[in-house]
Amino acid sequence: MQENIVTLVDEDGKEIEFEVIMTLEAEENEYAILMPLEENEEEEAYIFRLEEQEDGEYSIIPIDNDEEYENVVAVYETLMQEEGLE
Template sequence: MEQNENIVVLIDEEGKEVEFEVHMTIEVADNNYAILMLTEERKDDVAYIFRITVDENGEDVLEAIEDDDEYTTVVAAYETIANDQ
């Protein structure tokens, strides 16, 4: 994961680099999550949610959320925050 201020570059399924803007980070149930949006060039108004973990070098790493209950909980927390703004 490359990071430049609020821009994160991830690799998609086809091996292409995709730039995302870090829309916000939130804490839910003692875990941190990054809410990402595509940058202006490819904007689609969809939020992409990843769990933030720390690797053995102390670097932040974004992980896909594979547990449906965890994902639903984080989406609900994000929607609550987004609706309050």
């Protein structure tokens, strides 16, 4: 198993593999930017909040708050501009 690949199960029970593009911190939380490995029309990345569990493992939590999502996108865009990737 590659370390930067995670498998998530969608609402239909289908397993989808994602590559972890990057992790970042925003508003004192840690987030992961995930890109699906299988081709899709949108070529869209997904943002999930990472929450550390008591056993040291991480849970990947979907973001359902628009303000939280916008904050993470703003941090991501700033990081990309600083690295000259946009």
